[in-house]
Amino acid sequence: MLAKKPQVSNSAKxxxxxxxxITTVVGFFVAIGYGLIVPAMPLxxxxxxxSNTAVGFIVSSxxxxxxxxxxxxxxxxxxFGERHVLGFGLLIVAISSLLCGxxxxxxxxxxxxxVGGIGSMAxxxxxxxxxxxxxxxxxxxxxQATYNAGxxxxxxxxxxxxxxxxxxxxxIPFFVYAGTLTIAGLSAIIFLHERNLTHRHNQVKSQHVIKxxxxxxxxxxxxxxxxxxxxNWIIFGLRNSILPLFVKEDLxxxxxxxxxxxxxxxxxxxxxxxxxGRLSDLKGRKFLLYIGWFTLIAAVLLLAAATSKTTFFISMxxxxxxxxxxxxxxxxIVGDLFGGxxxxxxAAWQMAGDGGMIVGPIVLGTLxxxxxxxxxxxxxxxxxxxxxxxIVKMEETREATGLNLK
Numbered sequence: 297m298l299a300k301k302p303q304v305s306n307s308a309k310x311x312x313x314x315x316x317x318i319t320t321v322v323g324f325f326v327a328i329g330y331g332l333i334v335p336a337m338p339l340x341x342x343x344x345x346x347s348n349t350a351v352g353f354i355v356s357s358x359x360x361x362x363x364x365x366x367x368x369x370x371x372x373x374x375x376f377g378e379r380h381v382l383g384f385g386l387l388i389v390a391i392s393s394l395l396c397g398x399x400x401x402x403x404x405x406x407x408x409x410x411v412g413g414i415g416s417m418a419x420x421x422x423x424x425x426x427x428x429x430x431x432x433x434x435x436x437x438x439x440q441a442t443y444n445a446g447x448x449x450x451x452x453x454x455x456x457x458x459x460x461x462x463x464x465x466x467x468i469p470f471f472v473y474a475g476t477l478t479i480a481g482l483s484a485i486i487f488l489h490e491r492n493l494t495h496r497h498n499q500v501k502s503q504h505v506i507k508x509x510x511x512x513x514x515x516x517x518x519x520x521x522x523x524x525x526x527x528n529w530i531i532f533g534l535r536n537s538i539l540p541l542f543v544k545e546d547l548x549x550x551x552x553x554x555x556x557x558x559x560x561x562x563x564x565x566x567x568x569x570x571x572x573g574r575l576s577d578l579k580g581r582k583f584l585l586y587i588g589w590f591t592l593i594a595a596v597l598l599l600a601a602a603t604s605k606t607t608f609f610i611s612m613x614x615x616x617x618x619x620x621x622x623x624x625x626x627x628x629i630v631g632d633l634f635g636g637x638x639x640x641x642x643a644a645w646q647m648a649g650d651g652g653m654i655v656g657p658i659v660l661g662t663l664x665x666x667x668x669x670x671x672x673x674x675x676x677x678x679x680x681x682x683x684x685x686x687i688v689k690m691e692e693t694r695e696a697t698g699l700n701l702k
Contacts, residue, residue, distance in 0.1 A: 331454015533656015
């Protein structure tokens with residue numbers, strides 16, 4: 297059992313490891329390109345004359361490939377190292393994105409997008425492993441927030457530009473995305489040398505490597521899997537699949553408005569991230585979970601009540617606050633428990649998030665087709681609300697040593 301209260305150590309004021317900043321820059325280039333295609337993907341898929349459910353399958357195919365390749369990515373990181381797996385993963389996604397832009401029918405787009413999911417998982421697992429491995433426990437909140445901020449700075453401009461680019465052609469965002477991924481991959485290969493990953497390398501190698509069957513016995517880890525699943529259901533499954541269609545069909549607006557809304561969300565999330573990271577290191581992870589739980593539910597309910605662009609923009613701002621708190625919290629929980637010594641557990645956590653990306657778009661697309669967008673939004677809020685059980689029951693992990701937790 298864990299009885300320690302969160303404490304502040306002098307290391308909380310230490311400069312973050314260089315690898316955190318390098319990985320953050322790589323994440324920035326990945327995110328700016330990803331932000332470009334977020335408004336375009338549902339509309340491009342819909343342009344082939346398919347249903348909302350079929351559009352949801354495009355988003356889910358990417359997530360399903362990520363999910364399916366999670367274990368392999370975890371093993372690859374342990375065998376070949378984070379740097380090589382990260383670069384290889386970005387190369388796969390770059391080629392996939394280029395092919396998506398060249399797709400001539402729905403099925404080609406589905407297959408090419410699915411292939412990109414394999415590379416995306418390789419990138420995600422390796423980047424997360426780097427952040428967790430090189431950061432001390434009292435730095436972990438700030439390290440994760442810094443990395444997330446790099447992603448958010450990219451997505452601040454990405455959706456807005458993506459929305460504008462879609463007015464020219466729905467294919468252009470995919471070509472630009474392939475270019476930003478190439479830059480990200482080269483940045484990783486050139487600057488992310490092993491010497492920047494040795495901050496805790498010897499310490500990690502001397503520690504017991506936690507196996508998945510040991511990790512899954514820990515309630516906080518099981519809770520983190522639930523949080524990852526439900527957060528991605530909301531952030532990716534809802535926001536990145538049916539939301540652009542809702543804005544177009546129910547609010548009678550354009551892809552540019554979708555892009556502006558996503559940019560508002562990203563800006564708000566980015567503004568909160570540094571504060572949230574420090575708050576996580578000072579107050580603990582459960583404190584963040586409570587705030588994230590409340591704000592994400594509020595955001596979805598606001599969306600369900602939206603009848604104008606103004607309400608849509610407000611809901612996107614609240615989404616940004618909730619994402620900053622919830623995303624930082626469950627990532628820190630996994631880092632607290634395992635640090636850099638559980639590649640398969642980190643992969644499982646990533647896979648849980650992808651599970652939300654797989655199930656969310658399909659369920660929500662079906663609800664939108666058979667009932668309404670409002671029904672899909674309310675159903676998401678109800679399901680997410682159930683996670684309060686795990687927040688209440690989970691013990692604080694801020695000063696945890698993984699296998700002592702129950």
